[in-house]
Amino acid sequence: MKKNIRQEILKKREVLSLDQVDAKSQTIFHQLTTLDFYKSAKTVMIYIDFRNEVKTHCIIEDLLKSNKNVIIPISVPTTKEMILSQLLDPKEELVKGTYGILEPKERYIRKVDPAILDLIIIPGVAFDRKGYRIGYGGGYYDRFLDKISEATPSIALSFDLQIVDKVPNDSFDYPVDYIITETQILTCK
Ligand SMILES: Nc1nc2c(c(=O)[nH]1)N(C=O)[C@@H](CNc1ccc(C(=O)N[C@@H](CCC(=O)O)C(=O)O)cc1)CN2
Numbered sequence: 001m002k003k004n005i006r007q008e009i010l011k012k013r014e015v016l017s018l019d020q021v022d023a024k025s026q027t028i029f030h031q032l033t034t035l036d037f038y039k040s041a042k043t044v045m046i047y048i049d050f051r052n053e054v055k056t057h058c059i060i061e062d063l064l065k066s067n068k069n070v071i072i073p074i075s076v077p078t079t080k081e082m083i084l085s086q087l088l089d090p091k092e093e094l095v096k097g098t099y100g101i102l103e104p105k106e107r108y109i110r111k112v113d114p115a116i117l118d119l120i121i122i123p124g125v126a127f128d129r130k131g132y133r134i135g136y137g138g139g140y141y142d143r144f145l146d147k148i149s150e151a152t153p154s155i156a157l158s159f160d161l162q163i164v165d166k167v168p169n170d171s172f173d174y175p176v177d178y179i180i181t182e183t184q185i186l187t188c189k
């Protein structure tokens with residue numbers, strides 16, 4: 001079930017041109033900057049986009065410019081866990097890692113405790129309006145959110161075409177608090 005939705009939405013998202021992805025991502029970035037959670041957060045976990053995900057480059061630049069702490073995940077494929085590392089200089093520090101996603105080079109890994117996060121920005125393949133999500137099937141974010149206080153706000157970035165009527169949810173799934181698309185900000189909690 002999750003697998004079918006994943007394939008169907010990935011197919012739709014692949015069709016977007018780079019220009020469309022850029023334009024929609026820019027709009028989503030502007031919507032994000034209006035949220036109080038975003039404005040007040042000092043330490044933000046954010047993904048580095050790959051394939052046709054909502055791009056996060058502008059958000060990372062904006063956070064760094066505002067002297068905020070930018071924390072990115074490193075995938076550990078053997079355990080399907082994520083290690084957190086602080087990013088200071090994206091141009092210098094990143095290299096393609098597992099799954100082709102950019103990760104810090106060995107010498108730039110600065111591990112941080114997940115407890116210091118005050119906002120989590122999450123990628124995904126499909127979402128429903130209750131905030132349930134489908135990712136690439138590794139369970140990385142489910143495992144990760146399991147360890148995080150429910151009080152830490154989570155925001156998913158998604159194109160409209162990734163919103164579906166219902167995501168079948170398992171007991172280990174954590175809904176996100178907000179979903180931002182190019183046309184709306186959904187409040188899920
Ligand atoms: N930008 C970004 N970073 C992220 C995620 C994400 O969704 N987006 N993840 C979110 O969890 C984690 C990585 N999860 C991933 C899990 C699987 C595949 C992948 O390529 N899977 C194969 C199929 C593998 C199989 O089924 O055996 C594929 O899609 O071709 C990619 C990323 C952590 N970092």
Ligand SMILES: Nc1ncnc2c1ncn2[C@@H]1O[C@H](COP(=O)(O)OP(=O)(O)OP(=O)(O)O)[C@@H](O)[C@H]1O
Nearest residue numbers: 002133134135136137138139140141142143146172
């Ligand atoms: N908290 C958890 N503890 C242990 N196993 C988990 C946990 N969360 C998810 N899993 C396992 O991970 C697998 C993948 O879960 P699911 O299909 O929901 O991933 P996903 O949300 O699409 O992926 P991702 O979070 O990586 O984007 C499931 O088979 C599940 O058994």
